[in-house]
Amino acid sequence: MRLFAKFFLCATLVISISLLVSGYLLIITSYRNAISREVERALMQYQYDKFIMQANLITNAENFDVPQLTLGRLASELSGLTGFFDDEKELLYSDLPSQTDLSILDDISDNSHIYQFQTFGDESYIYVGGKLTQNDITLHLLIATDISSVIAGRQQMAQSFVRVYFSTLLISMAVIMVLSALITKPLKRMNAIAAAIARGRYNIRLPIKGSDEIGKLSDSFNRMADAIEDNINELEENARQKEDFVANFAHELKTPLTSVIGYADMLYQKDLTTEQVKDAAWYILSEGLRLEALSLKLMDLIVLNRRDFLFEEVSTEELFTYLAGGLKPVLNERKVSLHLKIQPAYVLIEHDLLKTLLLNLIDNSIKAKCKHIEIIGKQNGNRYNISVADNGKGIPASELNRITEAFYMVDKSRSRKQRNAGLGLALAARIAEIHGGVLTFKSEEGTGTIAKFDLAFKGDIDDE
Secondary structure, eight states, rough: OOHHHHHHHHHHHHHHHHHHHHHHHHHHHHHHHHHHHHHHHHHHHHHHHHHHHHHHHHHTGGGTTTTTHHHHHHHHHHHSEEEEEEEEOEEEEEOOOTOGGGGGGGGOOOOOEEEEEEEEETTEEHHHEEEEETTTTEEEEEEEOOHHHHHHHHHHHHHHHHHHHHHHHHHHHHHHHHHHHHHHHHHHHHHEEEEHHHHTTEEEEEEEOOSHHHHHHHHHHHHHHHHHHHHHOOOOOOOOHEEEEEEEEHHHHHHHHHHHHHHHHHHSSSSSOHHHHHHHHHHHHHHHHHHHHHHHHHIIISSSSOOOOOOOOEHHHHHHHHHHHHHHHHHHHHHOEEEEEEEOOEEOHHHOOOOHHHHHHHHHHHHTOOEEEEEEEEETEEEEEEEEEEEOOOOOTTEEEGTTTTOOOOOOOHHTTTTTTTTTHHHHHHHHHHHHHHOOEEEEETEEEEEEEEEETTTTSSOO
């Protein structure tokens, strides 16, 4: 059963029972009060009539030879219907209803009077009886007072209550229905929003109106939805980071594997001198070890967001000479020339990550169909500036400020053909940031692109 129906039925039942109980108590209380007033009035009237009878007996004691005539005359002076009985409780005179139950006389004592209710059809009476002794004359006096109007009044009150009860109940049911709809409306809205959240719309929230229980429940619901959205976002972010890692790692495998394959092919197909064989084998070994270390560092960088990498002091000449040697098969295959203008210095770097940064920049230059790449490194104060320039197709000015966004690709069709995920430059920008620098680009369509970043000398890098 719906909450609306439960609330409506329960409220209607409570009001119905309350009205019935209240009406019953009101009618019973009113009736009892009316009866009490009639009894009190009947007893007072009896005392008054008894006093009149005593006075008449004193005055007319010598004329009491024919009791019926005397008592008939005296009864006319009394209120209500009257019955006179002798000491043996034999009837002397009566204008009481013929159905009167005279057993009431058996309960009359010398020093008290009694009253009793008797009903005959639609007529109801209060009978008050007592014993009267005056001038050696003993009488039993019985007076009946008609209270049919009180009984009729109770019945009229009951009928009026029935009309009022059903009218009030109908009005109450209409009001309860409206209130039920108003009270359950926020719960219906909450149910609809909960269903929407279950369908994946995690950003929907309940409007909070007031500080009552519904308002507090809405606030708790919204905080629960916030927690769910945060957890979902966290799960999505974790999934995205894992996808980033796979995409980046696959992207980073391409250049070193090309070098490994190139040198392996050289060893397989050409007759090389012992020195050339050693050089090729060394490059293959170095690239294999670098790939092993790189996989773990990319995991730390992308999935775990680590920044506490171990930096070491490295000679710029050795760094770029090694880089050029590893790229030789790739550059020869693409017929691209690489020129180095490196000012000798020692910089603090994470070797594998920095090489990943440079390889990404060179890889993007190659993909831009350049024929010439120039790497320039020079000291500038307490920083070491590095720039990678090419004469490729360039980048549109409108795209330049977005190329380091994850998954953003300037040439979508080319990237799809080359199975690029659009993560290389985003990763490069993060590596530059880890080294305390900022990766910037300057490009002109049809002319080429220059990528720049800087490194710290020993002792100058921030502890991040």
